[in-house]
Each structure stands twice: as structure tokens, then as C-alpha cells.
Amino acid sequence: MAHNRLTELKYESFAGLIYLLEADFSSNAITHVDPEAFRDSPGLISLELQNNPLDEVKGHFLNCRTLLYLDLNSCGIHRLNTQFFHNTTNLNKLDLSHNPLGQIEPGPFDHLTNLEYLKLNACNLTHISPDAFAHLENLRELEMAENDLRALSWTSVLAPLIRLEYLNIRKTGITNLPGDAFAKNLYLRQLVLADNELWHLDVGNTLGHNLHSLQSLDLSNCNLQDRLSEEAFKNASKLRVLNLSGNPMFAADLTAVLRHLPKLHKLSLSNCSLRRLPNAFHVFEHLEELDISHNPLSDAFVSLLNPLESLEYLDMSYCNLGYVGNNTFAHMTSLKKLILSGNKLHTLEEGLFANLTRLESLELNNCDLKTPIDPKVFGDRVSTDIIELKLSGNSLEVPQEGSLLPTQLSNLEILDLSNCNLQHLNENLFSRTRNLTQLNLSGNSISGTENLACLKKLRMLEHLDLSNNSLTTIVPRIFKSNPRLLSLNLLGNPFVCNCFITDMWDWALQVKNDLHVLVGSQPANFETGAAKLRKSLSCTYDDETYRKIVEQARASMDQRRARKGDLTPTRTWAKYVRESTCGRSL
DSSP states (O other), X not given: OOSSOOOEEOHHHHTTOTTOOEEEOOSSOOOEEOTTTTTTOTTOOEEEOOSOOOOOOSSOSOXXXXXXXXXXXXXXXXXXXXXXXXXXXXXXXXXXXXXXXXXXXXXXXXXXXXXXXXXXXXXXXXXXXXXXXXXXXXXXXXXXXXSOOTTOOHHHHHTTOTTOOEEEOTTXXXXXXXXXXXXXXXXXXXXXXXXXXXXXXXXXXXXXXXXXXXXXXXXXXXXXXXXXXTTTTTTOTTOOEEEOTTXXXXXXXXXXXXXXXXXXXXXXXXXXXXXXXXXXXXGOSSOOEEEOOSOOOOSTTGGGGXXXXXXXXXXXXXXXXXXXXTTTTTTOTTOOEEEOTTOOOSSOOTXXXXXXXXXXXXXXXXXXXXXXXXXXXXXXXXXXXXOEEEOTTOOOOOOSSSOSSOGGGTTOOEEEOTTSOOOOOOTTTTTTOTXXXXXXXXXXXXXXXXXXXXXXXXXXXXXXXXXXXXOSOOOGGGGTTOTTOOEEEOTTOOOBOSHHHHHHHHIIIIISSOGGGBTTOSGGGOOSGGGTTTSSOEEEOOXXXXXXXXXXXXXXXXXXXXXXXXXXSEEEHHHHHHHOOXXXXX
């Protein structure tokens, strides 16, 4: 019963529902819940009440000892009294995020000895009593992100949580952690400390030496200033996921540190001010994901990536690379996604992708490429498994006739050609990529509809983006060969208000049976103020027609007061369709 206008949950409404197991009342206007509301439902295990403006609860909130999952996210709760959960003692999962609690005193959670999952994200917390979690020894996961917890006594607060496996304290204002902060949390496997100003955190003393079970550590954007010692993760040999992105790092330090982490599966070193890569990749036999984007690497040290034979995801975007040697990816036969965007490569070396036999996604946005993809980059291979190709932001030279892409990309399903300075598109441009389901042509200079004849080859097309081009008119017959089209984005084109607009409108209603196919056609897509016309389909009357409209409006001033919108040359498509005298047929 979510997303309705309920204001109260009373016993009379649910009397006799003895088989009720789950109930969802989220996003209503509920202010009061009768503690006995579900008295007749002895098997109720899940209750969702998120996004309701609940009044303050004086006693116990609900009498339901079978309840296992309770969601009170965004309910305006300011205070939890000590009896709040008195009769829901079997709770296993509890979400209190986005409630302005401010502080947590001893008592409210004392009855929840079976609780394993607790979320307290964005609760305006500044204080948590050392005894607040004293009885939560079975808690496995705790989230307290986006609070101000800089004054917290972490050792005392976390000490009772002896079975804790996951802790998220992202963006909590903390600037340091004591060496014994996690001394009692011996089973901690995942720790998120991201977005805190941990300038002088002793990583080895606080984390590496204590957390022998740690498998995932997120220290991204913590502004770490002290250099990492070789001992930092010496005792954290089980670590599988490490995120150090957004911290200034030295390649020499990382070389020493990473050699102790042979079991890493995922490593993130984005935006670490690295001028060269650490010489430690040869120890990573199991590394599957690597992000080294946004580092001023230049070209010299890319060859250090060669040993990564298990890699499936590699992000090397915006690394100031001007050249990538054709042996760089020679051993990465498991690679599925490669991101090289933002590097001024100009051209791609022959055979560069020859050994990437499992590659599915290739991103080459803003690489200063002039020609799309030379078939020689795939070596002698006649086909590939690539289904996604992004070439946005390259000023591509499009052939006057024939296909844009080679036959090796015939399995392509997603193609991004946005902001590629495209003007004229020949009708056979996509003749070798007929399996496309998503095509992005936004931000180009495509004008006449004759440049859209190339769409006839794309019978599988489902999503087409032609926004922010130079189209002044558009006709339904262009999309006659695209029967599967689900969305068409035409926003930001200088359309002239004429009967083709009504033809497109009728096409969406009568042929596609869904006006939402036209992105920006419905008020639900609109915004207010200056953004409104940017988010809605619009057109502009030509000068002669506009002059006639103004004259007619002034002539009828005596009969009615002309609306301001009637005296401007611009109309939303919806308004034009209403006021036009066009014949309503395709």
C-alpha cells in the first residue's frame, strides 16, 4: 500500500489478517501507528514505513515480537525513548537512516539482542553514548555514514560489537582514529572510511595490525598526508578490495605496500597524483579490477601493467597518455571493460586490442581521435565480442559513403557518438553495426532529415538520442524501420513550429501507443523556471506566422486578456499541438 495517502495504521484496518507476512506502507502520510495494529498477524516479519511523517512515540512503537525487518528511514523521528523497541525484540534488520536523531543515549537498543543489521546514515548524529550499543553483541553490519562523529569515543562505542563484519562511517567528519579503535572487532571484514579528513591516520597501527580478517577497505578521498610504510598492510594479507583513490601517493611507497597483498581482486588508485605506476603488479595473480584514472602518468610506465592476466576491468582514463604500446594489453586475455577516455592518443597502434578476446566494453571518449576505429587494432581477428563502444568528444571524420565502423564490431549494441562534430551521415553509416539497440548522436550538428536515412539499417534500435543538434524539422517516416524504438530524445533542437510536430505527436500516441517515447513531451519531465524549456520539447514559429499570431492576439485584446505565453514565438510541443490547426493524421 505504498505511495498512497494513509494517515494512520489502526488495529481495525488489519484485524483478522492472520496470514500477513509482509507489509509496505512507505511514502504515505502516516503520523501514528497503533502499537496493536498487527495484533492478529502473528507471522508478520517485514514492515516498511519509510518516508512517513511519524509523530513522537512516547512508549513502545509496536507490539510485534515476530517482526524481523523494520524500515523507518526518513520518518522525522527526533528521539528514541528507552521503550521504543520493547515489544519488537526479535528484530534482525533495522533502518533508521535520515531521521534527525542528533544523539543516541543508552537504552533504546538494549532490547534488540538479536539485531544483526543497523543503519543510522544521515541522522544528524553528533554524540553516541559508549553504552548505546552495549547489548548489540550479535550486530554484524553497522552503517553510520554522513553524520558528525568527530568527537566520538570509537574504542568504547565499538567495543561491544564483537561480531561486527561491516562498518560504514563514510563522511563523518573524523580526523583521526585511535590505534585501538577496532581492537575488539576481530571479525571486521569490510571497512568504509571514505570522505574523511584523516590526514595523519596511522594506517598500519590502526588498521593493518588489528584487522587480520579485513577483506575490503575504502580509504578514498581521506586526504592522507603521511606516507604509507611498508608495514601498513603486512598483517592484512586477506585484503581483496583496496580503495586509495583521491589521496596523494608515491609509487615507491605503493610498490612496497602492495607486495604484501597478493590476494587483491580490486584496486583503486584514481586521482592519487601518481607520476609513475608502482612496480608491484606482478604479485597480483587474482586482480580483476584496476582503476588508475586521473593520474599524470605520461607514457613511460604503462608497460608495468603487462603481468595482469586475470584483469577484467581496467580504467586508464585521463592519465595524460599520448601513446599506448601494442604490447600493453598483450596478456590481458580476460579483460571485459577497458576505459582509455581523456588521453590524447590521436591514433591507436596496430594490434593494440588483438589479444583482448573477451572485451565487451571499450571507452575512447575525448581521445582526440580523427578516425573511428581502424580494423588493424584487432590484429587478424575477423570478429569481436564488443557490445559497447563510446567515442564521445572526438572530432571524427565520417566517410561520405560506406560504414563508419569495421566488421569486427558487428556485435555492437551500444554506440556513443555524442559531441563528435558530426554533420552529414551517409545512409550506409551503420551497415556493419545493425545490432545497435542504443545510439547516442547528441551534441552534434546534424541538420537535415536526409542525414537520418542511416537509421533505416537499425531495426533493433530501442533508444535514440538526437538531442542538441540542428534539426529544424522531423517526420515519423524516419523511424519506420525502427519498430522497437522505446525512447527518442529530440530536446535542444531548433524545431520550427509546423504540422510535422503534430505528426510526431500522433505517431507517439497512435503508432507507439506511448507519448513517453518522446523524451520531454510530458509535464512530468518538465522543470520550473528557466530550466523548463531545456527539459521540454519546444519549437519556434517562423517570423511570418509569429507576426500573424501577435496581430490576432492584439485584435482580440478587447474580448480577452492575452496570456504572456501566447505572445512569445516559442511553444512547447504540447501547447503547439493544442493550438495548431493541422490535420491530425500521419
